[in-house]
Amino acid sequence: MTTVYAAIDRPTLLLDATRARRNIARMAAKAQRHQLRFRPHFKTHQSASIGAWFRTAGVQAITVSSVAMACYFAEHGWDDITIAFPVNVREIVAINALAARLRLHLLVENLAAVDLLATQLTAPVAIWIEIDAGYRRSGVAWDDRATLVALAQRVAACERMALQGLLTHDGGTYAARTHTAIADAYTTTVNRLNHARDWLAEHGFAGLEVSIGDTPACSVLDDFGRVNEMRPGNFVFYDWMQVEIGACTWDDVATVVACPVVSIHPERNDVILYGGAVHLSKESLRRADGSPNFGAVVLLEEDGWSAPLSDAWVRSLSQEHGIVHAGAAAFAALTSHTQIGGLLGIVPVHSCLTADLLKHYLTLEGERLTMAPIPSPMA
């Protein structure tokens, strides 16, 4: 093992910087090839250091998921930021401070929030109408034509708001497991967004942009149709879920949690890790028998980590405990490589949540990278 591993004493988020930078370069090149604005979502990494790698790849505009995250990246020199979350008017003070110093993009999806914004904004902002293209999270239903027009009109009536376009997050592609299914979900979404765009154009709002964002579609498609902007985030690291979806291969996955092995139970083929719900998150996939699956198991090697063991998984998580279960062959491979006092690597199901919990990265070269701090309430 490298000396980097030797010094690890508790659950630690390892980052393969070569893979992450390759993921960034590939997506940036793809956006350029398709003449799309690349506005990557920084909620996945939440790190100014990793943000700098995007800048090197030519990125100038970014997406975040909270006002606090926008403040953090603004402090690190980013000046064109979309907060891709329905505007939270309770944060109007911070929103106004951001809008006064940079090009701030906000999402609206209801008239009440637009009215509150209209009376409270003190600086100009770009406005995107969030569209619900079928995912049923947030957004105006794509075919709710009356609300679309009403929203556009209210925005247009406020001199501090400039209507920029229509934006969606297509959560539907996360249910896909083949490229065809991803393409089908994407096509439906983009058609619906353009339906809404055309409707608004017919009602006096021409020239609106369309912004799409999910990592599965951005990763695998090569025809994006009539869109102007892409905002993927997870692709910088990928994770087990993206492998399951078919959005990436294991060789693209750039983060693994190194966990100390505190016990091995051969009588039940279980390995007990220091690495639990407060490190990995309780995001899970389902196994064929319906039981949950909280992470894939890799062996830490000199220059990174192995492919996942084909018959080993995190079967259970408590606050600090992770329990790896393995079939006979995988258990033998695992215990011949690692003993009590050693380390195992866990590929997160959902790297965004794992990174958010661990708040620090350790690169394979031994560099420590920090993330945005957790904001204090009412700070």
Place this chain on the structure above:
Amino acid sequence: MTTVYAAIDRPTLLLDATRARRNIARMAAKAQRHQLRFRPHFKTHQSASIGAWFRTAGVQAITVSSVAMACYFAEHGWDDITIAFPVNVREIVAINALAARLRLHLLVENLAAVDLLATQLTAPVAIWIEIDAGYRRSGVAWDDRATLVALAQRVAACERMALQGLLTHDGGTYAARTHTAIADAYTTTVNRLNHARDWLAEHGFAGLEVSIGDTPACSVLDDFGRVNEMRPGNFVFYDWMQVEIGACTWDDVATVVACPVVSIHPERNDVILYGGAVHLSKESLRRADGSPNFGAVVLLEEDGWSAPLSDAWVRSLSQEHGIVHAGAAAFAALTSHTQIGGLLGIVPVHSCLTADLLKHYLTLEGERLTMAPIPSPMA
């Protein structure tokens, strides 16, 4: 709404200090009544300020789940600490530093870790053998007599280790839904622990203590049998899971996450909150139809919060979004009380994980309490 609520701009962990202190006083009195050492688990709150409330209630010995947490509470004056997690020998430097300055209790459950400890400890520690009484997380199987004796012998052979007793966490009571089921699970566990204790006594290890820990049993039982110590943690706040189990009532639950309402969708009876997986955690209960349930919904009121709405729940969580769904009557109650720009309260499914994510408390009196910081790797 109180002025405390008026200042909340993002997801904030509200703490009803009166309830938390009542929960502490009640459990302390119960331990005293049963002549049990009360060694509460501080992993739930992770806060020196809340720790001080336990001190007021007479608590002198505590439990934590990590070396980092032990260091934090040691810095805040606690000098009798059990790290209730199978010892992680990779943290031997910090363990030795703690052992040199306070009464440190470690858990062992395998010979490899004992051997590593024996060669690396530089200060005295108390040792507990962790017993697996059937939960199959960590611990020596209660009926693995050979390993029990071998462990006790190895510990006895090291002058820096003093064998103190047998300890378990009975995760089995979390599957219970009645007091009878909790009592049955508890009785089985305690019988198994005492079986192991008696076995060791017959083999030259007399006078060992037994330590039990789960909140359900400690909350509802009034006959603890042959045990010496109780280590419940969650009871300081309780949560929806504990209500489900029958360990507490809604009036005992001391924390709620105040979440800004960013959208209301009457066409599908959904309310969109700023409050997602990075605030609540993805811990879930199952609804009758098998769908997940990430939190209960309460209305924030002048002096705290309402009882949960009987037909409203958090149906879905993304990184920052929470989606509350409600039946017709609950939706009407909810939207007549709170509009876009207002706040809703969410009772966490598992308060330990929610507190760990939010890292700050806001009491109903407006006091802000902090928690242990997230440790940097290799710091």
